[in-house]
Amino acid sequence: MTLKKQLYSPEEMTAAISMIAAAIRRDFDTDGSVPYALVGLYNQGVPLAERICDEIERATGRRPEHGRLDISMYRDDVGLRSGLPLIRETVIPFNIDGHKIILVDDVLSSGRTIRAALDAITDYGRPNMIRLAVLVDRGDPEYPIRADYVGFKLDLDPAHKVAVQFDEDGDEAGIFEVNWQQKPLNR
Amino acid sequence: MEWTRKDLLSLYDLSAEEITFLLDTAEEFKKVSERNVKKVPALRGKTVVNLFVEPSTRTRVSFELAEQRLSADIVNMQASSSSLLKGETLLDTVRNIESLQVDLIVMRHSAPGAQAFIAKHLKCGVVNAGDGAHSHPTQALLDIFTMREKKGALKDLKVTIVGDILHSRVARSNMWGLLKLGAKVTLAGPSTLVPREFEAAGVRVCHNLKDAVQDADVVNLLRIQHERQSAGFFPSTGEYAKFFGLNRQNLRWMKPDVLVMHPGPINRDVELTSEVADGPNSVILEQVTNGLAVRMAVLFLVAGCVKK
Numbered sequence: 269m270t271l272k273k274q275l276y277s278p279e280e281m282t283a284a285i286s287m288i289a290a291a292i293r294r295d296f297d298t299d300g301s302v303p304y305a306l307v308g309l310y311n312q313g314v315p316l317a318e319r320i321c322d323e324i325e326r327a328t329g330r331r332p333e334h335g336r337l338d339i340s341m342y343r344d345d346v347g348l349r350s351g352l353p354l355i356r357e358t359v360i361p362f363n364i365d366g367h368k369i370i371l372v373d374d375v376l377s378s379g380r381t382i383r384a385a386l387d388a389i390t391d392y393g394r395p396n397m398i399r400l401a402v403l404v405d406r407g408d409p410e411y412p413i414r415a416d417y418v419g420f421k422l423d424l425d426p427a428h429k430v431a432v433q434f435d436e437d438g439d440e441a442g443i444f445e446v447n448w449q450q451k452p453l454n455r
Numbered sequence: 456m457e458w459t460r461k462d463l464l465s466l467y468d469l470s471a472e473e474i475t476f477l478l479d480t481a482e483e484f485k486k487v488s489e490r491n492v493k494k495v496p497a498l499r500g501k502t503v504v505n506l507f508v509e510p511s512t513r514t515r516v517s518f519e520l521a522e523q524r525l526s527a528d529i530v531n532m533q534a535s536s537s538s539l540l541k542g543e544t545l546l547d548t549v550r551n552i553e554s555l556q557v558d559l560i561v562m563r564h565s566a567p568g569a570q571a572f573i574a575k576h577l578k579c580g581v582v583n584a585g586d587g588a589h590s591h592p593t594q595a596l597l598d599i600f601t602m603r604e605k606k607g608a609l610k611d612l613k614v615t616i617v618g619d620i621l622h623s624r625v626a627r628s629n630m631w632g633l634l635k636l637g638a639k640v641t642l643a644g645p646s647t648l649v650p651r652e653f654e655a656a657g658v659r660v661c662h663n664l665k666d667a668v669q670d671a672d673v674v675n676l677l678r679i680q681h682e683r684q685s686a687g688f689f690p691s692t693g694e695y696a697k698f699f700g701l702n703r704q705n706l707r708w709m710k711p712d713v714l715v716m717h718p719g720p721i722n723r724d725v726e727l728t729s730e731v732a733d734g735p736n737s738v739i740l741e742q743v744t745n746g747l748a749v750r751m752a753v754l755f756l757v758a759g760c761v762k763k
Contacts, residue, residue, distance in 0.1 A: 338483070341495035341525075341755070347558075351457030352759040354476060355483040391492040 271447040278441035284419030289323030291417050304368040305333035310356045312374035315434045335360040342384035364393025374432035376402040379413035404430050461580040461760040463753050464571045465590040466632040478600050485748035497755050498527035501558040508534040508564045514584050518561050521750035549573045558761050580757040588622050595628030597746040602673050610637035615667045618677030620649045625718050643667035647688045664699050669708045675716040676726040692725050701727040
């Protein structure tokens with residue numbers, strides 16, 4: 269049995285994305301002379317990066333450069349999973365060298381995905397700087413990794429999962445707490 | 456779907472969905488070799504043994520490079536220097552290898568089914584790099600990958616395989632893989648080397664080159680081994696070349712955009728002339744490039760399913 273509880277509505281989620289976009293714009297887009305780019309991590313970091321780009325474009329009239337990154341080849345848990353999902357297409361349509369990169373993911377939890385993403389992105393070039401934007405920070409990192417732009421800070425039961433959903437997947441949009449290990453009680 | 460197999464033994468065992476999954480994964484690995492940094496840490500800390508009980512150069516080199524680009528540690532073993540020559544059984548050899556905490560064994564062996572046999576007894580993963588005339592799954596995957604890359608969908612693609620089908624694991628693996636993906640397969644060559652029995656698998660058998668190739672989208676040529684001539688399967692390589700070799704003249708029978716493929720090593724002026732081998736229809740060297748990507752994908756996926 270899976271229990272799912274909405275933590276934030278689509279409106280609250282949109283407001284948080286606007287806030288992150290405004291902060292990125294303030295730090296990176298002041299005079300337009302600094303090359304910067306957003307890189308979304310699969311799965312949900314990809315649509316999130318698109319949303320942030322939408323917001324920045326709405327405010328400035330320019331869409332920032334952006335890409336998508338799959339970290340499957342950089343994970344540290346080979347042999348610990350039951351099966352392997354399909355690797356998605358990494359698309360970095362700009363030269364990483366000298367760029368300021370903002371990695372975008374939906375949820376910061378253990379920090380292991382971000383560790384892998386740092387290895388992956390630096391195999392494509394030598395960025396001038398890397399920052400991290402997340403919609404949800406669970407505040408329980410296993411690695412010393414912190415986000416620079418955060419939508420929501422949450423303190424949840426470690427056994428529960430946070431699911432960020434966008435309506436473009438045909439899902440109900442919002443941020444949800446999922447108790448996926450919940451077992452029916454034996455009476 | 457998710458990939459869940461710790462061994463790759465034969466394409467006959469796989470579903471169309473699994474074959475497509477392998478090809479899709481290989482596409483991402485192909486891009487790794489096109490980057491400045493041609494290496495990923497996917498198999499860091501994993502050990503792969505390349506056990507070539509039957510000699511091989513190009514397949515072994517391709518596997519070795521694939522393993523290196525995945526950051527695996529490698530040991531190469533050849534029959535000529537292994538204890539198999541001292542009378543040790545194959546199973547004892549591979550159990551000894553596994554006891555060294557090896558994660559994957561890539562094996563070539565002259566006995567059909569040798570890899571399936573050892574896989575049954577081992578916890579580590581096993582990849583078939585060729586077993587007798589039975590199966591050579593990574594060669595077929597790289598051939599099919601190349602066809603898909605050049606021609607798009609494999610459904611209803613007309614593929615003709617020409618040569619020594621009888622003794623060829625490449626032909627058998629290609630046939631099973633292509634049939635699963637919905638391609639139309641023709642096997643062609645002298646009647647001594649292309650028995651009618653293959654028709655039972657759902658392929659067309661053809662003993663005339665013109666009939667076999669004139670509407671083909673892909674012509675895959677197999678190497679003719681000279682020792683087959685002394686065994687009496689055909690009178691001479693010259694006669695084989697006259698009836699089944701590709702040259703500038705018979706290329707005119709074919710579709711202008713036909714793909715000419717060959718698993719190598721090529722015998723110039725036997726299976727094909729230099730004009731064809733080095734001409735615009737040939738994708739022989741691209742097959743070699745794609746072989747690396749396909750083997751990286753296979754190693755990555757099976758290693759991910761070997762339990763600690």
